[in-house]
Amino acid sequence: MTHANAPLTPVGRLRLARCVVDEGWPLRRAAERFQVSVSTAKRWTDRYRAEGEPGMVDRSSRPHTSPGRTPTRTERRIIKVRLARRWGPARIAFLLRLVPSTVHRVLTRFGLARLTYLDRATARPVRRYERAAPGELxxxxxxxxxxIPDGGGHRVTDRQAGKRHRTRTPGKKLDRYGGSHVxxxxxxxxxxxxxxxxxxxxxxxxxxxxxxxxxxxxxxxxxxxxxxxxxxxxxxxxxxxxxxxxxxxxxxxxxxxxxxxxxxxxxxxxxxxxxxxxxxxxxxxxxxxxxxxxxxxxxxxxxxxxxxxxxxxxxxxxxxxxxxxxxxxx
Structure with a gap:
């Protein structure tokens, strides 16, 4: 289906191609006549010579060969490195000789795109839960x-002033080194x-x-x-x-x-x-x-x-x- 801004419809392409092929017009003159570039005029002319009138319709934009999903064995290797070493897509791609975008796509597919999704101790995916109603848990x-000692601790004052404040605070306790604590x-x-x-x-x-x-x-x-x-x-x-x-x-x-x-x-x-x-x-x-x-x-x-x-x-x-x-x- 021709898009709204296309300068040529299938009928216009056929007319352009016939002017060049059948009537012998130069490409530049035909391009000026139909208000398109010379390369566009040449493309439709060549297609008319090769396929005739059926070649003037739009073709599918799908590539001749579409890439498939990453092999399962490669996905397992990516996940294994992610869980064992906690690496990002770039480092995993360098190790496995892959493209970082491919590694990131695999990690996203399996819910491992962020390290925060993994438990720090075990590197296993974090399982989140929530009870359905208040009070269940x-x-x-x-x-x-x-x-805080009276007058503020060391976060408010310097350490010497904080020490004095601890000493003056009622109910303070002494440790085995003689220091005071509140x-x-x-x-x-x-x-x-x-x-x-x-x-x-x-x-x-x-x-x-x-x-x-x-x-x-x-x-x-x-x-x-x-x-x-x-x-x-x-x-x-x-x-x-x-x-x-x-x-x-x-x-x-x-x-x-x-x-x-x-x-x-x-x-x-x-x-x-x-x-x-x-x-x-x-x-x-x-x-x-x-x-x-x-x-x-x-x-x-x-x-x-x-x-x-x-x-x-x-x-x-x-x-x-x-x-x-x-x-x-x-």
């Missing part, structure tokens, strides 16, 4: 965080797998009694927002392996699941929440005291749950996946 974890706080976090709705508290330790009491308050938080928790996933921390933790969940009709040892990726949603918590709250600005930082946590949690866009939720906040969430429109 809640991730729980504890993050240890150093306290201790640690423990962030107990619970994140719903489906909605990413989060509940967090700053507590003084990570003992089994503290963890069990935290979960009771977290369960009330989720229940208040219309979420019935069915399963809880934790790591293999001592508090989560205790009889008290097991009895607390069992009494509420909740199933407890633990991750495989040395496999924090299974609990990845709360691990990622920990990182977000540190980046956007704990170290977001230079706080002058631990009290000042702790006062900001409730406000930040509200922003995270109700207003902050989440990349895993297509830019929507966790509240968008929890119907009738309290405070969603404030």
């Amino acid at each position: 809640v991730h729980v974890d504890i993050k240890k965080l150093g306290n 201790g640690y706080s423990y962030l107990h976090n619970a994140v719903d797998d489906h909605s990413r709705l989060a509940y967090s508290e700053i507590l003084p330790d990570e003992k089994k009694e503290t963890a069990a009491a935290f979960w009771q308050r977290a369960q009330i938080f989720f229940a208040t927002n219309g979420i019935t928790v069915e399963r809880v996933l934790t790591d293999n921390g001592a508090c989560y392996k205790s009889r008290l933790w097991h009895d607390t969940l069992t009494a509420a009709g909740i199933t407890h699941k633990r991750t495989r040892p040395y496999r924090p990726q299974t609990n990845g949603k709360v691990e990622r929440f920990n990182r977000t918590l540190l980046d956007e709250w704990a170290y977001a600005r230079p706080y002058r005291s631990e009290t000042e930082r702790r006062a900001e946590l409730p406000r930040w949690l509200h922003t995270y749950n109700h207003h902050r866009g989440h990349t895993a939720l297509a830019g929507l906040p966790p509240a968008s996946r929890v119907p009738n969430l309290s405070g969603q429109y404030t």
